[in-house]
Amino acid sequence: MSLTRTLSFSSPIQICRIMRPDDANIVGNVHGGTILKMIEEAGGIISTRHCNTQSGDRCVAALARVERTDFLHPMLIGEVAHVSAELTYTSRHSVEVQVNVMAENILTGSKKVTNKATLWYVPFSLQNVDKIIEVPQIEYASPEQEEEGKKRYEAQKMERLETKERNGETIIPVISPDRQTKEEYTVGCSQSSLIHLVGPSDCTLHGFVHGGVTMKLMDEVAGIVAARHCKTNIVTASVDAINFHRKIKKGCVVTVSGRMTFTSNKSMEIEVFVDADPLVETAKGKYRAVSAFFTYISLDKDGKPLPVPTLKLETQEEKKRFEEGKVRYLQTKAKRQAEQERQQ
Secondary structure (H helix, E strand, C coil): CCCCEECCCCCCEEEEEECCHHHECCCCEECHHHHHHHHHHHHHHHHHHHHCCCCCCCEEEEEEEECCEEECCCCECCCEEEEEEEEEEECCCCEEEEEEEEEECCCCCCEEEEEEEEEEEEEEECCCCCCECCCCCEECCCHHHHHHHHHHHHHHHHHHHHHHCCCCCCCCCCCCCCHHHCCCCEHHHHCEEEEEECCHHHECCCCEECHHHHHHHHHHHHHHHHHHHHCCEEEEEEECCEEECCCCECCEEEEEEEEEEEECCCCEEEEEEEEEEECCCHHHCCEEEEEEEEEEEEECCCCCEECCCCCECCCHHHHHHHHHHHHHHHHHHHHHHHHHHHHC
């Protein structure tokens, strides 16, 4: 039986939902984590549907990586989110999905693109959760299109390997710190943690946590860090590549920890780690499941960017992380400027 399926660029799937007050912060901006969760839901649907178009084991596609995602415009309470997803590349054991998010004001009819994201999924058998299923291959409009997809696949594969080198780092959870003893605008003053028990509603058919649930928790912690540093309204500006190193099983206790690593004049970078601790299979021990960098900006009452207080560095390790963050900031800035010049 052929594993080839024709790719249709004209028929992406779409999910829609109106934004409610519990989706947003106190000034009405929809949380970045809420949007990331919707993006992952759309990606999970289309990739799982595609991977089950062949005979053999039924499977569920698990999120492996999210490429850098920029938040182009804020989404507000009362707007309708239109999240569309389409397949753009398949390797033997992974699927690339492109997702676009549009916000619609249903009172005026105006629409704006808020997010564009690229996600990678790996299909796992429902009968054997450790078995990766071979992906049905898609047809491309041209050899060049397939070659571009292959380049993206190789690039993300290399970056995932590089990220694993940071996996040994730890952030000591800070649940109830005495912040009065911490100097203002230091890493220790804003560092934050969240503990969450993984329940059935958080999980896929496999009993493992949805990637979107994890990303929402990560955004919440990053937002707390940013708010504690600025003490103003803050919003997610972008998320660097999120790498899902290991699956998180139902019943695990996850500790999501975030710390400030870099500040520019109008943005701040927060590093977030997710560690999973099995309650039943304790012999496996605690392990690093996910890691990523979130970028936030500070806004005034009119939604205009405010200057970000400079991060005060106290240790050599903090200075090292700050310089690494500065490199990432300058690289992103250069890429954005190059993109703008190409569009002109």
